[in-house]
Amino acid sequence: MDIKLIQIILDNLITESMRDFANTSDLKKNRLRQLREKDLLDSYSPNQFKSKLNLVNHVKSLNILNKDSEIVIFGCWYGSILVPAFYDDVKLITAIDSDRRVILKSREIYKDYPKVDFIEGDVFDKRIWHRFKEDDDWDLFKRCNLVINTSCEHMKPMKEWGPIPEYKTPWWKRFKNTHFAFQSNAMFDIPTHTNCVNNIEEFKKQLPENAEVLIEDEVPDERGTRFTLIGKMCN
Numbered sequence: 001m002d003i004k005l006i007q008i009i010l011d012n013l014i015t016e017s018m019r020d021f022a023n024t025s026d027l028k029k030n031r032l033r034q035l036r037e038k039d040l041l042d043s044y045s046p047n048q049f050k051s052k053l054n055l056v057n058h059v060k061s062l063n064i065l066n067k068d069s070e071i072v073i074f075g076c077w078y079g080s081i082l083v084p085a086f087y088d089d090v091k092l093i094t095a096i097d098s099d100r101r102v103i104l105k106s107r108e109i110y111k112d113y114p115k116v117d118f119i120e121g122d123v124f125d126k127r128i129w130h131r132f133k134e135d136d137d138w139d140l141f142k143r144c145n146l147v148i149n150t151s152c153e154h155m156k157p158m159k160e161w162g163p164i165p166e167y168k169t170p171w172w173k174r175f176k177n178t179h180f181a182f183q184s185n186a187m188f189d190i191p192t193h194t195n196c197v198n199n200i201e202e203f204k205k206q207l208p209e210n211a212e213v214l215i216e217d218e219v220p221d222e223r224g225t226r227f228t229l230i231g232k233m234c235n
């Protein structure tokens with residue numbers, strides 16, 4: 001892990017307004033900004049380290065990445081933990097999130113790190129994938145070695161990604177030699193969680209039909225178990 005990057009991240013986490021907040025009793029002051037900073041801080045919580053490192057260690061145990069590899073992250077949030085964990089190992093990380101504030105903040109944090117590209121968009125919206133289209137084939141699909149999604153509980157099941165009736169080849173089948181690493185959880189009480197699962201078997205039912213599971217694991221959390229599924233897309 002890169003120490004300079006850790007310093008940049010901490011400088012972004014512990015901002016002036018956060019210091020002000022700690023020193024003021026006026027909770028209404030800059031409330032929205034405080035909530036955004038809390039969101040960024042949450043992405044580095046002990047539970048986040050526990051669950052992300054579970055995924056990172058399992059992926060690394062498979063030895064599937066090298067300096068020519070490309071990773072795509074769905075629902076990347078601030079790229080916290082995952083980007084520093086894989087940055088040195090690969091050629092490019094493309095990180096996609098539908099929240100503009102998240103993308104702007106992430107671009108600021110990683111502005112001196114050219115091997116990570118933050119893109120604003122809904123991963124289910126075909127327009128964001130068209131920006132990668134260099135010829136009749138979808139270039140990103142040919143290049144991508146690993147798709148990570150630790151936000152599965154926030155979106156439709158991954159098997160629904162790529163509107164099948166509209167395309168001759170479903171999107172998951174366009175990948176060549178590509179692995180996936182997904183996480184979801186049973187934290188049903190969190191309002192933004194629209195697609196939680198009760199257990200790993202339920203989570204497996206959300207996988208695309210050409211997904212072969214190589215590793216499955218569970219991470220305990222006081223708010224509900226997190227589930228990890230790692231495997232490869234078969235053609």
Ligand SMILES: C[S@@+](CC[C@H](N)C(=O)[O-])C[C@H]1O[C@@H](n2cnc3c(N)ncnc32)[C@H](O)[C@@H]1O
Nearest residue numbers: 075077096097098099121122123150151154155
């Ligand atoms: C709270 S965060 C991350 C939660 C996740 N459990 C984790 O620890 O990484 C969820 C992120 O998914 C993003 N998101 C949700 N649905 C999305 C979609 N369809 N396309 C892109 N990003 C999405 C949200 O904007 C948010 O930044």
